[in-house]
Amino acid sequence: MKNLIIASTSTLCGEDYLEYLLPRLQSHFKDCKTILFIPYARPGGISHEEYTNKVCLAFAKINIRVLGIHEFENPVEAIEKAEGIFTGGGNTFLLVYELYKNEIMNVLATTLKNGIPYLGTSAGSNICGPNMQTTNDMPIIYPPSFETLGLIHFNINPHYVDGELQSKHMGETRETRISEFHQFNSVPVLGLREGSWLEANGDEIILKGTLSARLFRYNQTPIEIESGSVLNLFKC
Amino acid sequence: MKNLIIASTSTLCGEDYLEYLLPRLQSHFKDCKTILFIPYARPGGISHEEYTNKVCLAFAKINIRVLGIHEFENPVEAIEKAEGIFTGGGNTFLLVYELYKNEIMNVLATTLKNGIPYLGTSAGSNICGPNMQTTNDMPIIYPPSFETLGLIHFNINPHYVDGELQSKHMGETRETRISEFHQFNSVPVLGLREGSWLEANGDEIILKGTLSARLFRYNQTPIEIESGSVLNLFKC
Numbered sequence: 001m002k003n004l005i006i007a008s009t010s011t012l013c014g015e016d017y018l019e020y021l022l023p024r025l026q027s028h029f030k031d032c033k034t035i036l037f038i039p040y041a042r043p044g045g046i047s048h049e050e051y052t053n054k055v056c057l058a059f060a061k062i063n064i065r066v067l068g069i070h071e072f073e074n075p076v077e078a079i080e081k082a083e084g085i086f087t088g089g090g091n092t093f094l095l096v097y098e099l100y101k102n103e104i105m106n107v108l109a110t111t112l113k114n115g116i117p118y119l120g121t122s123a124g125s126n127i128c129g130p131n132m133q134t135t136n137d138m139p140i141i142y143p144p145s146f147e148t149l150g151l152i153h154f155n156i157n158p159h160y161v162d163g164e165l166q167s168k169h170m171g172e173t174r175e176t177r178i179s180e181f182h183q184f185n186s187v188p189v190l191g192l193r194e195g196s197w198l199e200a201n202g203d204e205i206i207l208k209g210t211l212s213a214r215l216f217r218y219n220q221t222p223i224e225i226e227s228g229s230v231l232n233l234f235k236c
Numbered sequence: 237m238k239n240l241i242i243a244s245t246s247t248l249c250g251e252d253y254l255e256y257l258l259p260r261l262q263s264h265f266k267d268c269k270t271i272l273f274i275p276y277a278r279p280g281g282i283s284h285e286e287y288t289n290k291v292c293l294a295f296a297k298i299n300i301r302v303l304g305i306h307e308f309e310n311p312v313e314a315i316e317k318a319e320g321i322f323t324g325g326g327n328t329f330l331l332v333y334e335l336y337k338n339e340i341m342n343v344l345a346t347t348l349k350n351g352i353p354y355l356g357t358s359a360g361s362n363i364c365g366p367n368m369q370t371t372n373d374m375p376i377i378y379p380p381s382f383e384t385l386g387l388i389h390f391n392i393n394p395h396y397v398d399g400e401l402q403s404k405h406m407g408e409t410r411e412t413r414i415s416e417f418h419q420f421n422s423v424p425v426l427g428l429r430e431g432s433w434l435e436a437n438g439d440e441i442i443l444k445g446t447l448s449a450r451l452f453r454y455n456q457t458p459i460e461i462e463s464g465s466v467l468n469l470f471k472c
Binding site: 045133139145146172179180181182 | 371416419421
């Protein structure tokens, strides 16, 4: 019985870190006194300690203690014993590199399939799909594979923006990039806008937040999915 | 005696494909009746044939014939016998994947080090540095390595944009991404703005075009390099 929250972003413009999600996280992690934080994605290159401290401050507001996985001698055991797990955003290449290097990709997938509550934001959401190939990040390090947890049957493109909101200077639109991905891959991709998240309970996946999401399927015209929709109903 | 033009982009806003570079290409490729085109990066997923046709039309204006490398049975031989070579933009992961798959990464490096005139735009410029790790592209395919031609001693970040020109919706600025790269790599990175290009003649590398470029070096404050500068003078 999977129990996942897969969010596009950690922070809405002008808000504190995780602020918009905290009420939901209080119920999501209601049985957890402590959660395990995976800081490997290191946004802006900050250290594991700095990143974990930031997360501690946010979860303190809902009386949950946070331990960074880097504090454990045995990261596999840390995952197996966790009451809840959060993987934060940053660089997806670095995150995936570290998950393989520390040999926890498989145990993380197994643990989450068994129902330990999980939160992923941005890079931590990217890894929930079959592969990390629809990340927006720069390939600052070479991971041994692009395959990820496969907890859901489609990929996430977090921080999704529509073409018209994108500066002319930024090159290809997100839609063009995802369409290039579909030249070589048949995995569906969900463009998840800022403030949107998915809730996966067992096999049901529901879109939450106020905005719609954009679903890209191989050889099909992209469609908008309204908030509240069950993703499984869209054959993808 | 290397003889390279390494351009940020193929097309300036409102102009035809390669239009701004054509006068320079006429002298650059003056001894070539035919050039070899490498269409592997397939922008927007277009076919090798479509992409090569587009390039043929542009080079026809300066009376140069274009052959696509996909038209040759033996791509290694095609490179060894080329009078001039052009690698176009598109997806850098795909380009590097194909260069390795067709076993031409090494022969291309050797040929260009020997002085065959070369033009790279965007992805075709990314591959001139030691690695492709400062590309802006989506990892739509897994290449066997991120290492590239190493014709120049620094990486390119093409289509470079400054933070303030970037939409709030686009996530990290380019400068933040490159700074994350420098957490794990010491290779310098040159942010090459639209309309800028490098000319590498022998060991001398000069910045051309009207704009300055931004040089990022490991553990140093980024600096602006004026057009006309010799890059080698900046110890990097």
